[in-house]
Amino acid sequence: MLRFGTAGLRGPLREGPDGMNVTTVSRTTAGLADWLRERCLGGGAVVVGRDARHGSAEFATATAEIFAAAGFPVTVLPDPVPTPVVAFAVRELGAVAGVQITASHNPPADNGYKVYLDGGSQLIAPADSEIEKAIEAVVEPIAREAVSMSGADLVDRYLARVAQLPGLLGGPGARADVRIALTALHGVGGALAVRALAAAGFTDVHVVDEQFAPDPDFPTVAFPNPEEPGAADLLLALAERIDADVAIALDPDADRCALGLPGPGGWHMVRGDETGVLLADYVLRTRPTDPLVATTIVSSRLLSKLAAARTARYAETLTGFKWLARAGDGLVYAYEEAIGHCVDPTKVRDKDGISAAVAAADLVALLKAQGATLQDELDSYAVEFGLHAGDQVSLRLPDQAAASVLVAALRADPPSEIAGTPVKFTDQAQVRGRLRTDALIFDADDFRIVVRPSGTEPKLKCYLEVFAQVSEPDDLNNARQLAAQRLFELATFCRSLAGGKE
Structure with a gap:
């Protein structure tokens, strides 16, 4: 059977216990509900969302209806939504759990079942193994009860938060002067990202039309991951054509964000470590009291040097935001080199590509107003550190x-x-x-x-x-x-x- 591991399940769409299908999703949900009730969390609110992959709508419906039949009030987010919206909603509502049906940037043949627990963080041991045992103990048949869509306002509340991120520094005039090229890579983040950028003052946004609408077959890319060679080619071509200030790529569930910049050899995507340090410095410009920044053991050592120079505390964790979100008190920013960035941990305790895109655009605006670019900033880090x-x-x-x-x-x-x-x-x-x-x-x-x-x-x-x-x-x-x-x-x-x- 599929193992209940990193934040939940992920695997190929196929019949049987080793695949993602309605039976697997149903048993997983029933087991998760039993586990929550065993911890006296029965009757607590649950949030359910989904992306636009094959099977996602059916899996989300099964998840919501099984939770409802088990006595949990269920908020079902309308239409396909980015994963960070679910993480936000769990924290915003004080829910006992949230489930997002998504396989993130996996190939088209995959899907997944991502779980958030109380506080909006991904689960960690021993909860994962305990839930897996509860899943194995599920007895058929599994009851279901119809549920109505009810979470449209949460999307609006998420957007309002992103548009007013603590530390927006560029200023209204500077933001209006920034031209952005954007791709959603056939995922669910495109429309919401454009709305978030506009709400924050970035209105000169151009999208890759061929990749803007959600499409579970991901027809223009071999692998729907901005890190994969060739995945961002259409974005970089658009950025060059419109003379953009920055190019932004979201992965299919919009929890990851990658940036592209112009250089002597043309437009190119920058590494997650480079974006990570840029956004860390951006967040630290707000000078919060005794701030903590964090990254993982596989990321660049540069953040540790930047933190020391900016009088911030620094922490390292294992890979994954289930660890980064728990890096310590006073966390203001965390990133992993796999283009995952958390710029607002008080509200979204996971990576969030849309809020990262807004923060990156604001940093571009701030630097442009000073006659500088993101590449100038990266060059200054190389000289300093x-x-x-x-x-x-x-x-x-x-x-x-x-x-x-x-x-x-x-x-x-x-x-x-x-x-x-x-x-x-x-x-x-x-x-x-x-x-x-x-x-x-x-x-x-x-x-x-x-x-x-x-x-x-x-x-x-x-x-x-x-x-x-x-x-x-x-x-x-x-x-x-x-x-x-x-x-x-x-x-x-x-x-x-x-x-x-x-």
């Missing part, structure tokens, strides 16, 4: 078990040097405390590699970062060329782990 250049190698495998096998083999016989440089090996599975996980870290003076199996896809992921001191702006181009060569050498090593195939 040293160049931090990153890359990721994702090795697609037949199944998730194959990734674990590769990690086990590398753990049993780790290299003493990589690309001709001695490395220090750390097995995170042997680390005590909250950072213990199935990951391997290789550290050298000028680079770092983290290797781990994906928690949601059949992939082995390798996270690469190269460090270089930059004494003055004129040294940047040379430093970037040397870093690119170094990253190529590290990527070659990572591809060798799977026989050179990616």
Whole structure:
């Protein structure tokens, strides 16, 4: 059967207990309802939403009707909605749980069942294993009771919050002067993102028409993920054609946000680590009292240096927003390198691509009013903190078990040097405390590699970062060329782990 893991279920649409289907969704919902009642949360409010994937409407209806029959007042969000709206609604209503039917940026043949618990955060252990046991104990038949749509006002309340994010700094005039290219990648975030940007004062927004309307077949992309090669080509072409100030790509359920910028070689997408530090600095400009910023063990080390320079506290967690949202008191911003950003943790305790898009646009407006760009800001970080250049190698495998096998083999016989440089090996599975996980870290003076199996896809992921001191702006181009060569050498090593195939 599908295992109840990272935030819930995710898998291929097919019959049987190892696939996403109405039976699987029904049993999962009945088990979750039983688990909530066992903890004296029966009768508490539940929020249900969905994206526009194949099966999502049917799965959301089954989920809502089973909760209703089990005695839970259910708010069903109307029409397909971005995942962060569900996270917001759970927190806004004080609900005991929320379910979003989505497979995020997975291929078209997949769907999923994402769970939020009290407070609007993703579930963590031991809740996941306890719920899984409750699912296994479900006895058929499972009762259902009709439910009406009832959550339209929550979408409006979410939009109002995003449009007035704490720290909007660009100013009305500056925001009106920003031109934005936007793609929804056939997902559910397009219309809501345009509304949110307009409400915040950004009205010069141009969208990729071919990718704007929700389409579960994702016809223009091989994989509906802004990080995948080629996925943002139409966006970058639009940005160049309209002479945009910034390009913004949302993933299909709009909980992730990627940025594109112009450069000497044309428009290109920037890495999640770069966007992460830009947005962290933007949030910290509001100077909240004793702020905390957080990222994960696979992300760039640059945020730790920025935090120290901005007199902010810094924390690292395991990958995933179920950990980042719990990074500590005073959290004002968190990000993971996989283009996930949380710019408003008091209201949305998960990654949120739409609020991140508004914050990024406001930062563009602030800098443009000063005669600067996002690239200028990134260059200034390289001079202030040293160049931090990153890359990721994702090795697609037949199944998730194959990734674990590769990690086990590398753990049993780790290299003493990589690309001709001695490395220090750390097995995170042997680390005590909250950072213990199935990951391997290789550290050298000028680079770092983290290797781990994906928690949601059949992939082995390798996270690469190269460090270089930059004494003055004129040294940047040379430093970037040397870093690119170094990253190529590290990527070659990572591809060798799977026989050179990616």
